[in-house]
Each structure stands twice: as C-alpha cells, then as structure tokens.
Amino acid sequence: MSFTNLMLTVLVISALYFIAGQRVARALRSNNAGKLHSLPHYHGVWAAVTSALPALFVLLTILIGKDLLFQFWARDYFPEDVMNGDTVDRAIALAKVSNVINGISFGEVEPWVQAAGDAWIRWDANAIVVANSLVLAVSLVGGLLGYRRINLAFRSRNYVERILTWMLIGSSLVAILTTIGIVLSVLFESIRFFKLIPPQDFLFGLEWNPQFEGAERAGSGGGTATYGMVPMFVGTFLISAIALTVAIPIGLFSAIYLAEYATPRIRGIVKPLLEILAGVPTVVYGFFAALTVAPFVKSVGESMGLEVASESALAAGLVMGVMIIPFISSLSDDVINAVPQSLRDAAYGLGSTRSEAVRQVVLPAALPGIVAAVILAVSRAVGETMIVVMAAGLAANLSFNPLDAVTTVTSQIVTILVGDQEFESAKTLSAFALALMLIITTLALNYFALQIVKKYREQYD
Amino acid sequence: MTDRTYQRLDPQQAAERVKASINLRKRKETRFLWLGKTAVAIALGFLVLLFAGILSKGIPGLFQYYVTLDVRLDARQLDPSGQMTVESLAGGDFDGAILTSLYEALGNPEGRKEKREARRLISSGSSQRLMNYVLDNPEQLESMVSIQFAVDDDVDTFLRGLISRETPEADRRISDQLIGYIDALEAEGRISYEISDYLFFGSASRDAEMAGIRGALVGSILTLLVCIVIAFPLGVATAVYLEEMAPKNRLTEIIEININNLAAVPSVVFGIMGLAIFIVAFGMPRSIPLVGGIVLALMTLPTIIISSRAAIRAVPPSIRDAALGVGASKMQTIMHHVLPLAMPGMLTGTIIGMAQALGETAPLLMIGMVAFIVDVPGGVTDPGTVLPVQIFMWADFAERMFVQKTSAAIIVLLAFLISMNAAAILLRKKLERRW
Structure with a gap:
C-alpha cells in the first residue's frame, strides 16, 4: 500500500472503532445495569481516537524519518573523495542518487551511484512493508485497548475533551512555529552570508553588484561582487516616500470628508469603492504601472525636457501610493470616528465652523492614531513586492532622483531567488540577509506604531 | 498665554471683528470641504482609471481573430495507419491538409516566397486543433469540413489595427504580401472575431494566440x-x-x-x-x-x-x-x-x-x-x-x-x-x- 492508501486505511479502521465503541456503549445503557457516565458517541470517539492518533503519529514519523535515515545509510556507498569533500559535493552525490531512484538518467551513471540507488529502492520497498505492518498493528491494537476500557463508569467525555483541548492548543502553537520558522530560515542563511561578507560591508556598503560573483569565482576577472545594501534601502525609501506623498493627502482628506461631511448614503457608496483599491492584487497594480503609468510619466517628463528612465521610481511610487490610499483612509476614518462627539459639540458651541472644529479639535485628538496609520502604511510600502518587481527595474543606483531607475529590497530578493539557485553562493545568501533586514524594518515600524498608539491614546470615557 | 493681557473689547467692536472675519472663515470652510471632495474624487478617479485601463485592453483580449478554412479530411493523409488513435494520428500530415486548404482559399499562390508568407498567416497550433477535431468527429473523415483556425499573433495584432499599413514594410512585423492575403480572406468573409477558446481552454504557451489560462x-x-x-x-x-x-x-x-x-x-x-x-x-x-x-x-x-x-x-x-x-x-x-x-x-x-x-x-x-x-x-x-x-x-x-x-x-x-x-x-x- 502507498502512504496515502495507508492513511485512508487508518481512517477507515478508526471509523469502524467509532461505530463499535458507540454500539457497545448503547448496549451497556440499554442493559439498565446503571447510568452511563458519558454519551455513547463519546465512547465511539474515544475508541476511534485511540486507534487513529498513535497510528498517524507512527506513520508521520516513518514518513519523515525514512529519507533522513536512508541519506545517512547511502553515505556508505559514497567514494572517499566525496566524503572528504564539502557539503556541496555530498549534496551533488545525493542528487545523482535520487536521479537514479526516479529513473532519470543523464548519460553514464557511475557504478557507486547505481549501487546506492538500487540499495535505496530496496530500502524504500522494505520501509513500505514495515510502515504498513507497524501502522496497521498500532491502529488495531490501540483501538482495541481503548475499546476494552469502555464501561459504564468510564469517563470518555472527559478524555475526549482533554484531547480536543490539546489539539486546540497545538493549533494555536502553529503561529509560534511559523514565526520561529521565519526567523530561523532567514537567520541561519544570513549568518552564513555574514561569514562570507563582513556585516559592515553589507550594512554600509554603497555598491550592490552580486552578478559579478560567477566571474570572480571562475577567476576570469571582469569585476568584483559587492554587497552593499544602502542603494536598495535608499531605493525602497525613495519609492515609499513618493507613495506616501500621494497617499497621505488623498487618504487623509478622504477620511476627513467621509467621517465629518459625507451623508450616510455617500459614505455607504464611497467607502466600499475605496476598499476595492485595497483588494486589487498587487500584480495587477504592477502591470498597470509598467504598462500605463511608466510610459505616461516618461512622455510627460520628456515633454518638459527632463530625462526620465523608462522604469522610473516615480511611476512605481505613484501606483504604490494609489494602492495604500485605502489603507490610510480607512484607518484614519476609524480613528476620526473614535473621537467623541462631545468634543465636536464643544467646538461648535464656542462658535467654530466645521473645518475649524476638524482642524483644531478633532485632528489633534486623532493625531496619534493617524500617525500610527501612516507608519503602518510605510511598513506596507516597504514590504510591497510585485509593483516594484514589475515597474521599478533592477539597476542598483544610489540615487535620490525620482526620475531615475532604482531598485528595492523586495525586488532584489525576488530577482535573486526566482529560478534555480545554488545555496552555497554569497549571491543567493545575500537575499536572506536582505530579507532579515526587511523583517527587522517592518517589525520595527509596526512596533513603533503600536507604541505611539499606546502612549498617546486619549481616554475620553 | 498667561503673560498676555487681553484688552476687553466692547460688544460693538467684537461684533464688528467677528463680522469682518466671517467671510474669510466661510471661504476657508468651503475650501476645506472642497479639499475633501477633491481627495475622494481623485481616489475614485484612480479606481476608474485602473479599471478602464484593464477593461479597455482586457475585453478585446477575451476575443481573437479566426480564419475559417475548408479542410478536406483525407483519411490516408491524416491517419496513415488507420487506427484513429492519438499515436497513429501523430503520423498524419495535418499541416499539409491545412496548408492545402489555405493555399486554395488564397487562390493557390505560386512561388516559395508567396507560400512562406501564406504560412505565416495561421497559428502554429492549427495542426493540433485539426487533430483534436478529427479525434472528436471521426465520422466526418473523408468529407469537407469548415474549421476555424486562430490566426497568428502578428496577424491578429494587425487585424486589431495596432499595426498600421502606413508603416514602412521593413519596420512592421508583417509584409505587404501578407497584408494582401489578409485583405483577400477578409473580402471572402473568412476572417471572424470571436470569443477566444484558447484563452479559457488553452495552456501556457509562448505563442500569444494559443496561450490560455x-x-x-x-x-x-x-x-x-x-x-x-x-x-x-x-x-x-x-x-x-x-x-x-x-x-x-x-x-x-x-x-x-x-x-x-x-x-x-x-x-x-x-x-x-x-x-x-x-x-x-x-x-x-x-x-x-x-x-x-x-x-x-x-x-x-x-x-x-x-x-x-x-x-x-x-x-x-x-x-x-x-x-x-x-x-x-x-x-x-x-x-x-x-x-x-x-x-x-x-x-x-x-x-x-x-x-x-x-x-x-x-x-x-x-x-x-x-x-x-x-x-x-x-x-x-x-x-x-x-x-x-x-x-x-x-x-x-x-x-x-x-x-x-x-x-x-x-x-x-x-x-x-x-x-x-x-x-x-x-x-x-x-x-x-x-x-
């Protein structure tokens, strides 16, 4: 049986145990021998769980463990020079073996590779037999043990609920595991990168030229690979700044209009329309930026006698600004609405006009929230990927001119990691270091926004 | 604030001051309201622009140009071994059958150059399309059928009017000869503009006319x-x-x-x-x-x-x-x-x-x-x-x-x-x- 079928079989067995457990509990109840502690279906679930849980655990262990074990065993077949080589050589050797296993052949296969592949196939066949017998035995015996415990006084509901609680706790730990996964995956590769490239060169270097790496390694000259992240961060913040100059005024004034002036009807129409802008996939914005906005910016700039790159920061920034308008407007809208009506009424009572009340009373009261919204928008803009990949170009120019082509952290990450990469090269690893910086930046921005809201929040009630 | 002393105004003076400022304040109020309205209008304008841009290009993209050809489904030519399976059809000369009918529709051009230009008219996926047709309708073998084939992407772009006839021949992707053929087919009513079946049923392809999602x-x-x-x-x-x-x-x-x-x-x-x-x-x-x-x-x-x-x-x-x-x-x-x-x-x-x-x-x-x-x-x-x-x-x-x-x-x-x-x-x- 394949592993999928095995899993299905386990589920079928546990379903049978459910029926059996429920039936025996019902029989106990109808014997009038006494009062059943738990409802019959809890007994059924108990029997099913004792059958399925250990069996699935064993199955999963075998599934994950077998390849690791086989990789270890396969080393016995590797010749001396591979074992004495570095990790790359061993990875190549393993790849060759896995090609043999999958029946892919590129010309002549070395005898030891063939031997290892044949052995692997043999082990795999054995593993399936072992897994089948072990898993089925565990599921049958486990279910039987659970089933035998069912009697009148057996507290199956309590046990089932306890298992359920642990499953809920397990689910909520996934969030933590994800964070750990993100941090570890980025951190380890970054540490390897910093072993190759000194951190100060990366953090303060003004030049970004990873493409020379191959030439450097081959010793053919033609330039040195440099890994300075400053141009990318300047590009990122240039584009974000352009985006914010578009989004802050439009978003903020829209929010003020919607919260303070608009009738409920207009509000009911305009607000969802603005939120459509937030729901449009970023790849669509990227397409729009590259195809429509960038040529437009270029032609307008050239008609004014300016030199505009065809992938200018301005075009990407403008479109990104449009993307974050709803972000700023709906967050600010919430904050403005949270300012109590009594403050406005007091302002009107002193004879102020609506705009005076907004400018001198409502906005100051809402300011911390608005600042937080803007910071969150910055973090959104910094992490935004597709628009810059499609519209901002790849040239790592250190430039503050919005008409130049610049590149960003995210677009470099994508460029480096799309396609095949070798995991030992500094170029690939640099993407992880960039990602680490990106995470630190966005989390710092979010933390900052949270602190502002916490510190300056006015308590009105 | 505390060290400034205010002189008390008499009510008349105060009223005048308020009166004098009231117009300015009203103007400010209107300006503020308009700022808000403009912001909303700009944001909605962007939305309209985005959707108009996508729709104006995308709705024509749902359609493409087809050319209808009368193909003679000759069993010996298309299925030499006569088993009517995918494998046996692979040995058939579908390109030949299509090209014969294409040349026929164009009045049998002579000369290699003319024929080469004519071949550029239809999509390179046409033989696959004909093969699928034969597989689906084996009973129509040995008869004349009219089938719609997609035109090549350059021809499609020309038919949409995106390639101008005024451009010098060397600068455009299709030749005068080819344009002549297109005109001839159009005059015969063989060219049609229909919902693109390749878009919805085709898979990834480098040929634009056959690419689908x-x-x-x-x-x-x-x-x-x-x-x-x-x-x-x-x-x-x-x-x-x-x-x-x-x-x-x-x-x-x-x-x-x-x-x-x-x-x-x-x-x-x-x-x-x-x-x-x-x-x-x-x-x-x-x-x-x-x-x-x-x-x-x-x-x-x-x-x-x-x-x-x-x-x-x-x-x-x-x-x-x-x-x-x-x-x-x-x-x-x-x-x-x-x-x-x-x-x-x-x-x-x-x-x-x-x-x-x-x-x-x-x-x-x-x-x-x-x-x-x-x-x-x-x-x-x-x-x-x-x-x-x-x-x-x-x-x-x-x-x-x-x-x-x-x-x-x-x-x-x-x-x-x-x-x-x-x-x-x-x-x-x-x-x-x-x-």
Missing part, C-alpha cells in the same frame, strides 16, 4: 483548496482556544503577539520561509500547489484568526451561561452553541483571507511556481502555476498580443476576487445576527 486556473483552485483545508481548521481552532479557553498567562500573550507580528510580515518573507523550510530542508519538489497552499495558509492564518476571534467575541455571554446552566460541559458549550453562532463571521473572514491568497504572487514566485509548465496539474503534487503568477509571466513577454491576453487574465482574476468578496458580504448580510 486553464492550467493556471486549475493551479489556483488546487492551491486554494490546500490553503483552505489547512488554514480554516487551524485558524478556527486557534481563535476558539484564545477566546474561550486560554488562561491569561505568558504563553497566551506570546501567541497573541506572534499572530499580530505575522500579520505584519511582508508576504515575500513567507515565500522565503517556504523555500528554506519546505523545499530546501524537507526536500519537497518546487512549483507544486501543495507547498504553495501551505505557504499561503500560513500567510492568511492571521487574517482568519483575527476575524474568527471577532466573530466569537460577538456571541453574547448569555448563550454560554445558558448552556453551562443546563449542564453542558465547556467543550459542549463551545461546540454546540458558540461555534455554530460564530460560523457566519468566521466564514466571512475565511473567504476574505482566501481572496487575499488568490491574488498573492510574491511568495509563490519564491517557491518556484513561476516555471513554464504546459500540462494542466492533475493533483496537488503536480507542478503548476497560479493565475497571478501567470499574469506576471505574461506581462514580461514582448509580443503585443500578450498585453491583451494579460489584461483578459486580469479580468478573470478580478471577477473571481469580486465574486468572492461579494459572497462574503452577502453571507454577512444574510446570516449576521444582532443580539
């Missing part, structure tokens, strides 16, 4: 399936635990901080995690919907958890008290009463999370779903791509017809997103309860 659409659906199967139970379970059972302790606090942080992590970072963990460390294959779905599930998890928690919080405590009062256990209260009542809100949040996942591109680029794959994926472990990534790939191709195809694919994607969001809104309206 079917593979990407299937890939998107598979990826979303994996995503929802993982994210929905996990999200709901987490929300239930945090809202109903979690004690106020350090662990709970850490989980909550984690969820908020995850919501703030840029999507591309989830892709990097997927690459480093699932592909490099676990050795899973690249480009498969399974890995894509897992990555998207982890990405949408915070959205689902946050909205599910809101939905659970909206269930009034009296419900719980009543259930506990008649002897239900904590778990029974949650499973039988709180969860069913919170379900509409949870589903709404899940649909919105799925819409977000459907439009996501960057993390899927990281795990290699950007590969050029012609086959339609048959399962979650077959390599495939998804709609937004397909759009990204097409946007990079130089052929002009791809601009329309890309826009058409965007229209399809937006249609899915809008209907998902509309479903969420409807669900909320229909099932929402006020307590």
Whole structure:
C-alpha cells in the first residue's frame, strides 16, 4: 500500500472503532445495569481516537524519518573523495542518487551511484512493508485497548475533551512555529552570508553588484561582487516616500470628508469603492504601472525636457501610493470616528465652523492614531513586492532622483531567488540577509506604531 | 498665554471683528470641504482609471481573430495507419491538409516566397486543433469540413489595427504580401472575431494566440483548496482556544503577539520561509500547489484568526451561561452553541483571507511556481502555476498580443476576487445576527 492508501486505511479502521465503541456503549445503557457516565458517541470517539492518533503519529514519523535515515545509510556507498569533500559535493552525490531512484538518467551513471540507488529502492520497498505492518498493528491494537476500557463508569467525555483541548492548543502553537520558522530560515542563511561578507560591508556598503560573483569565482576577472545594501534601502525609501506623498493627502482628506461631511448614503457608496483599491492584487497594480503609468510619466517628463528612465521610481511610487490610499483612509476614518462627539459639540458651541472644529479639535485628538496609520502604511510600502518587481527595474543606483531607475529590497530578493539557485553562493545568501533586514524594518515600524498608539491614546470615557 | 493681557473689547467692536472675519472663515470652510471632495474624487478617479485601463485592453483580449478554412479530411493523409488513435494520428500530415486548404482559399499562390508568407498567416497550433477535431468527429473523415483556425499573433495584432499599413514594410512585423492575403480572406468573409477558446481552454504557451489560462486556473483552485483545508481548521481552532479557553498567562500573550507580528510580515518573507523550510530542508519538489497552499495558509492564518476571534467575541455571554446552566460541559458549550453562532463571521473572514491568497504572487514566485509548465496539474503534487503568477509571466513577454491576453487574465482574476468578496458580504448580510 502507498502512504496515502495507508492513511485512508487508518481512517477507515478508526471509523469502524467509532461505530463499535458507540454500539457497545448503547448496549451497556440499554442493559439498565446503571447510568452511563458519558454519551455513547463519546465512547465511539474515544475508541476511534485511540486507534487513529498513535497510528498517524507512527506513520508521520516513518514518513519523515525514512529519507533522513536512508541519506545517512547511502553515505556508505559514497567514494572517499566525496566524503572528504564539502557539503556541496555530498549534496551533488545525493542528487545523482535520487536521479537514479526516479529513473532519470543523464548519460553514464557511475557504478557507486547505481549501487546506492538500487540499495535505496530496496530500502524504500522494505520501509513500505514495515510502515504498513507497524501502522496497521498500532491502529488495531490501540483501538482495541481503548475499546476494552469502555464501561459504564468510564469517563470518555472527559478524555475526549482533554484531547480536543490539546489539539486546540497545538493549533494555536502553529503561529509560534511559523514565526520561529521565519526567523530561523532567514537567520541561519544570513549568518552564513555574514561569514562570507563582513556585516559592515553589507550594512554600509554603497555598491550592490552580486552578478559579478560567477566571474570572480571562475577567476576570469571582469569585476568584483559587492554587497552593499544602502542603494536598495535608499531605493525602497525613495519609492515609499513618493507613495506616501500621494497617499497621505488623498487618504487623509478622504477620511476627513467621509467621517465629518459625507451623508450616510455617500459614505455607504464611497467607502466600499475605496476598499476595492485595497483588494486589487498587487500584480495587477504592477502591470498597470509598467504598462500605463511608466510610459505616461516618461512622455510627460520628456515633454518638459527632463530625462526620465523608462522604469522610473516615480511611476512605481505613484501606483504604490494609489494602492495604500485605502489603507490610510480607512484607518484614519476609524480613528476620526473614535473621537467623541462631545468634543465636536464643544467646538461648535464656542462658535467654530466645521473645518475649524476638524482642524483644531478633532485632528489633534486623532493625531496619534493617524500617525500610527501612516507608519503602518510605510511598513506596507516597504514590504510591497510585485509593483516594484514589475515597474521599478533592477539597476542598483544610489540615487535620490525620482526620475531615475532604482531598485528595492523586495525586488532584489525576488530577482535573486526566482529560478534555480545554488545555496552555497554569497549571491543567493545575500537575499536572506536582505530579507532579515526587511523583517527587522517592518517589525520595527509596526512596533513603533503600536507604541505611539499606546502612549498617546486619549481616554475620553 | 498667561503673560498676555487681553484688552476687553466692547460688544460693538467684537461684533464688528467677528463680522469682518466671517467671510474669510466661510471661504476657508468651503475650501476645506472642497479639499475633501477633491481627495475622494481623485481616489475614485484612480479606481476608474485602473479599471478602464484593464477593461479597455482586457475585453478585446477575451476575443481573437479566426480564419475559417475548408479542410478536406483525407483519411490516408491524416491517419496513415488507420487506427484513429492519438499515436497513429501523430503520423498524419495535418499541416499539409491545412496548408492545402489555405493555399486554395488564397487562390493557390505560386512561388516559395508567396507560400512562406501564406504560412505565416495561421497559428502554429492549427495542426493540433485539426487533430483534436478529427479525434472528436471521426465520422466526418473523408468529407469537407469548415474549421476555424486562430490566426497568428502578428496577424491578429494587425487585424486589431495596432499595426498600421502606413508603416514602412521593413519596420512592421508583417509584409505587404501578407497584408494582401489578409485583405483577400477578409473580402471572402473568412476572417471572424470571436470569443477566444484558447484563452479559457488553452495552456501556457509562448505563442500569444494559443496561450490560455486553464492550467493556471486549475493551479489556483488546487492551491486554494490546500490553503483552505489547512488554514480554516487551524485558524478556527486557534481563535476558539484564545477566546474561550486560554488562561491569561505568558504563553497566551506570546501567541497573541506572534499572530499580530505575522500579520505584519511582508508576504515575500513567507515565500522565503517556504523555500528554506519546505523545499530546501524537507526536500519537497518546487512549483507544486501543495507547498504553495501551505505557504499561503500560513500567510492568511492571521487574517482568519483575527476575524474568527471577532466573530466569537460577538456571541453574547448569555448563550454560554445558558448552556453551562443546563449542564453542558465547556467543550459542549463551545461546540454546540458558540461555534455554530460564530460560523457566519468566521466564514466571512475565511473567504476574505482566501481572496487575499488568490491574488498573492510574491511568495509563490519564491517557491518556484513561476516555471513554464504546459500540462494542466492533475493533483496537488503536480507542478503548476497560479493565475497571478501567470499574469506576471505574461506581462514580461514582448509580443503585443500578450498585453491583451494579460489584461483578459486580469479580468478573470478580478471577477473571481469580486465574486468572492461579494459572497462574503452577502453571507454577512444574510446570516449576521444582532443580539
């Protein structure tokens, strides 16, 4: 049986145990021998769980463990020079073996590779037999043990609920595991990168030229690979700044209009329309930026006698600004609405006009929230990927001119990691270091926004 | 403020001052109102511009030009071994049959140059199309049938008027000779403009006229399936635990901080995690919907958890008290009463999370779903791509017809997103309860 079928079989067995457990509990109840502690279906679930849980655990262990074990065993077949080589050589050797296993052949296969592949196939066949017998035995015996415990006084509901609680706790730990996964995956590769490239060169270097790496390694000259992240961060913040100059005024004034002036009807129409802008996939914005906005910016700039790159920061920034308008407007809208009506009424009572009340009373009261919204928008803009990949170009120019082509952290990450990469090269690893910086930046921005809201929040009630 | 002394004005003076300033203040008020209106108008203007841009290019992209040819289905030519199977048909000369009828329609041009130009008229996928036709209609062998073949993408672009006749011949991609042929076919009424079947049923192709979104659409659906199967139970379970059972302790606090942080992590970072963990460390294959779905599930998890928690919080405590009062256990209260009542809100949040996942591109680029794959994926472990990534790939191709195809694919994607969001809104309206 394949592993999928095995899993299905386990589920079928546990379903049978459910029926059996429920039936025996019902029989106990109808014997009038006494009062059943738990409802019959809890007994059924108990029997099913004792059958399925250990069996699935064993199955999963075998599934994950077998390849690791086989990789270890396969080393016995590797010749001396591979074992004495570095990790790359061993990875190549393993790849060759896995090609043999999958029946892919590129010309002549070395005898030891063939031997290892044949052995692997043999082990795999054995593993399936072992897994089948072990898993089925565990599921049958486990279910039987659970089933035998069912009697009148057996507290199956309590046990089932306890298992359920642990499953809920397990689910909520996934969030933590994800964070750990993100941090570890980025951190380890970054540490390897910093072993190759000194951190100060990366953090303060003004030049970004990873493409020379191959030439450097081959010793053919033609330039040195440099890994300075400053141009990318300047590009990122240039584009974000352009985006914010578009989004802050439009978003903020829209929010003020919607919260303070608009009738409920207009509000009911305009607000969802603005939120459509937030729901449009970023790849669509990227397409729009590259195809429509960038040529437009270029032609307008050239008609004014300016030199505009065809992938200018301005075009990407403008479109990104449009993307974050709803972000700023709906967050600010919430904050403005949270300012109590009594403050406005007091302002009107002193004879102020609506705009005076907004400018001198409502906005100051809402300011911390608005600042937080803007910071969150910055973090959104910094992490935004597709628009810059499609519209901002790849040239790592250190430039503050919005008409130049610049590149960003995210677009470099994508460029480096799309396609095949070798995991030992500094170029690939640099993407992880960039990602680490990106995470630190966005989390710092979010933390900052949270602190502002916490510190300056006015308590009105 | 305290060290300034104000001279008391007499009421008359004060009234005059107010009067003098009132016009200015009114003007300021109007200006402020107009600023707000302009901002809303600009934002909506962008929306209109975006959609107009996409629709104006995308709606023509849903159609393409076909040329109708009368093909003689000669059994000996098309199926030399006569078994009518895919293998035996592969030996047939479909190109020959099509070209014969094409030359016939063009008045049998002489000379190699003329014939070469004529061949450039129809799509290179035409023989495949004829083969499929024969497979579907074996009874029509040995008869004359008229079949619509797609025209080549350059010809299509010309027919749309995007290549001008006035351009010097050397500067455009089609020759005067070819234009003459097109005119002749058009005069005969053989050229038609119809809904593109390649767009919806074709797979990835470098030839713009044959490129379609079917593979990407299937890939998107598979990826979303994996995503929802993982994210929905996990999200709901987490929300239930945090809202109903979690004690106020350090662990709970850490989980909550984690969820908020995850919501703030840029999507591309989830892709990097997927690459480093699932592909490099676990050795899973690249480009498969399974890995894509897992990555998207982890990405949408915070959205689902946050909205599910809101939905659970909206269930009034009296419900719980009543259930506990008649002897239900904590778990029974949650499973039988709180969860069913919170379900509409949870589903709404899940649909919105799925819409977000459907439009996501960057993390899927990281795990290699950007590969050029012609086959339609048959399962979650077959390599495939998804709609937004397909759009990204097409946007990079130089052929002009791809601009329309890309826009058409965007229209399809937006249609899915809008209907998902509309479903969420409807669900909320229909099932929402006020307590």
